[in-house]
Amino acid sequence: MNIGMPESDYPDIRGLHLFAEMSDEHFQTLMRGSYVQNFPPQIELITEGDPSDFLHVVLSGSVELFSSWNNRETSMATVRPISTFILAATIKEAPYLMSARTLEKSRIALIPSQDVRKVFDTDSGFARAIVTELAQCYRTVVKSQKDLKLRTSLERLANYILRCQRHAGGGDTFDLGYEKRRLASILGMTPENLSRAFKGLHPYGVQVKGRNVSIRSQKDLEQFAKPDRLIDDYSS
Amino acid sequence: MNIGMPESDYPDIRGLHLFAEMSDEHFQTLMRGSYVQNFPPQIELITEGDPSDFLHVVLSGSVELFSSWNNRETSMATVRPISTFILAATIKEAPYLMSARTLEKSRIALIPSQDVRKVFDTDSGFARAIVTELAQCYRTVVKSQKDLKLRTSLERLANYILRCQRHAGGGDTFDLGYEKRRLASILGMTPENLSRAFKGLHPYGVQVKGRNVSIRSQKDLEQFAKPDRLIDDYSS
DNA sequence: TTGGCTAATTGACATTAATCAATTTTGAAT
DNA sequence: ATTCAAAATTGATTAATGTCAATTAGCCAA
Numbered sequence: 001m002n003i004g005m006p007e008s009d010y011p012d013i014r015g016l017h018l019f020a021e022m023s024d025e026h027f028q029t030l031m032r033g034s035y036v037q038n039f040p041p042q043i044e045l046i047t048e049g050d051p052s053d054f055l056h057v058v059l060s061g062s063v064e065l066f067s068s069w070n071n072r073e074t075s076m077a078t079v080r081p082i083s084t085f086i087l088a089a090t091i092k093e094a095p096y097l098m099s100a101r102t103l104e105k106s107r108i109a110l111i112p113s114q115d116v117r118k119v120f121d122t123d124s125g126f127a128r129a130i131v132t133e134l135a136q137c138y139r140t141v142v143k144s145q146k147d148l149k150l151r152t153s154l155e156r157l158a159n160y161i162l163r164c165q166r167h168a169g170g171g172d173t174f175d176l177g178y179e180k181r182r183l184a185s186i187l188g189m190t191p192e193n194l195s196r197a198f199k200g201l202h203p204y205g206v207q208v209k210g211r212n213v214s215i216r217s218q219k220d221l222e223q224f225a226k227p228d229r230l231i232d233d234y235s236s
Numbered sequence: 237m238n239i240g241m242p243e244s245d246y247p248d249i250r251g252l253h254l255f256a257e258m259s260d261e262h263f264q265t266l267m268r269g270s271y272v273q274n275f276p277p278q279i280e281l282i283t284e285g286d287p288s289d290f291l292h293v294v295l296s297g298s299v300e301l302f303s304s305w306n307n308r309e310t311s312m313a314t315v316r317p318i319s320t321f322i323l324a325a326t327i328k329e330a331p332y333l334m335s336a337r338t339l340e341k342s343r344i345a346l347i348p349s350q351d352v353r354k355v356f357d358t359d360s361g362f363a364r365a366i367v368t369e370l371a372q373c374y375r376t377v378v379k380s381q382k383d384l385k386l387r388t389s390l391e392r393l394a395n396y397i398l399r400c401q402r403h404a405g406g407g408d409t410f411d412l413g414y415e416k417r418r419l420a421s422i423l424g425m426t427p428e429n430l431s432r433a434f435k436g437l438h439p440y441g442v443q444v445k446g447r448n449v450s451i452r453s454q455k456d457l458e459q460f461a462k463p464d465r466l467i468d469d470y471s472s
Numbered sequence: 473t474t475g476g477c478t479a480a481t482t483g484a485c486a487t488t489a490a491t492c493a494a495t496t497t498t499g500a501a502t
Numbered sequence: 503a504t505t506c507a508a509a510a511t512t513g514a515t516t517a518a519t520g521t522c523a524a525t526t527a528g529c530c531a532a
Contacts, residue, residue, distance in 0.1 A: 048466055069462070074385040087371075124360060134324075135325075142333050230285055230331070
């Protein structure tokens with residue numbers, strides 16, 4: 001465990017939208033109280049219900065946000081470098097709504113929540129950035145909610161594949177992005193159902209081998225999936 | 237249609253968390269460009285995909301936020317006085333993700349989005365309030381997402397009833413809060429399924445007559461519903 | 473009060489998805 | 503390469519939910 005933030009990590013964090021516009025002085029203030037840790041895979045970083053003591057920044061690796069209730073568990077989102085999580089809880093000084101665990105070996109920066117709140121009040125650049133980030137988070141969840149409520153699991157998978165393709169550059173063959181059991185949870189279904197859903201997309205030209213997907217007929221798949229920018233465009 | 241904001245509406249709006257902490261000067265700036273309209277029931281106020289020209293404030297009545305895709309429609313949330321909607325789209329200068337329609341005769345204030353963004357940059361009290369409001373919105377959607385992904389429709393209904401009861405003061409008989417078809421959509425099910433779900437809760441002491449619900453056995457219902465503050469407590 | 477409209481309910485059925493159990497496949501460690 | 507454990511797939515079945523059609527109930531306006 002490393003205590004204190006190595007200066008070598010500063011540029012990565014400074015490069016985040018969230019920290020790009022603030023004054024050097026305030027940035028230094030935040031960094032002074034922060035530290036960085038390396039975690040192995042599958043480590044639970046935070047547990048839902050706990051008080052939000054730190055804003056977390058994923059510097060490398062990846063982190064899954066998940067929730068549990070009544071012995072069931074579901075994957076809510078994945079955080080990839082370089083971005084933050086638990087921002088809303090930090091701002092509201094409220095307990096975490098989701099737990100977080102590393103998916104792989106990850107490097108995480110921890111910034112004390114009270115420092116974040118303090119600097120927020122004095123640095124308008126930082127305040128602006130936080131609002132933008134929060135609005136983005138909110139809109140992402142709303143899109144996800146629409147996906148869940150308006151589409152069947154087959155349609156969700158089809159649209160996930162198209163988003164994945166776009167994210168990978170638009171080629172007709174690409175990586176699925178997740179282990180299948182995790183993807184199933186993200187899409188709100190069981191692994192068995194996902195396996196069958198892939199077969200259900202076969203008539204639309206979708207081929208899957210391990211984590212590799214290939215789309216034989218872009219047109220057929222899009223015609224079935226009916227992607228919608230107000231659900232599937234994660235950039236706005 | 238009334239053009240311009242009557243001064244008599246100022247106190248209601250000023251009383252909102254969102255506008256309570258800002259300077260008088262900035263508040264006046266916002267109000268000068270704003271206006272208030274009265275709408276009959278079932279009027280579509282905004283349509284998803286449209287540019288976000290105004291921040292909306294519900295002064296009286298109620299407004300439903302809903303979304304459509306592929307000829308399907310789902311209810312996303314209800315906005316009751318006195319609160320705002322479309323804040324995230326306003327901040328991000330992005331298109332609305334949801335449509336809005338009045339449920340009843342409603343009085344709505346419209347504040348130009350560009351004014352909101354401008355004042356945000358200069359008034360730190362306002363900035364703070366916007367962040368708090370957005371964080372609240374975000375957490376509300378996350379809770380709703382957990383409700384959807386972790387619970388069956390029967391469990392969602394049971395917990396809805398308990399939340400409703402709490403909101404109504406805790407008595408064992410209270411109003412359902414919505415027309416049943418709308419509640420079904422909010423809970424992510426069909427009206428037929430909702431009707432059967434009410435029957436499914438009968439063994440736990442739930443009686444429904446029209447919009448009136450009564451709980452015969454608080455303990456049984458809670459034991460079944462397993463309410464969780466990280467899903468069902470809308471105050472934090 | 474009485475139509476007449478919409479909402480709500482009910483039954484029958486179809487579809488979708490979850491569960492359980494049994495293999496098969498995969499991938500990481502040796 | 504070999505081995506082992508976890509992941510993925512498959513089949514059979516059950517459970518949950520949606521759809522369609524037909525009533526029934528409730529409400530508002532004339």
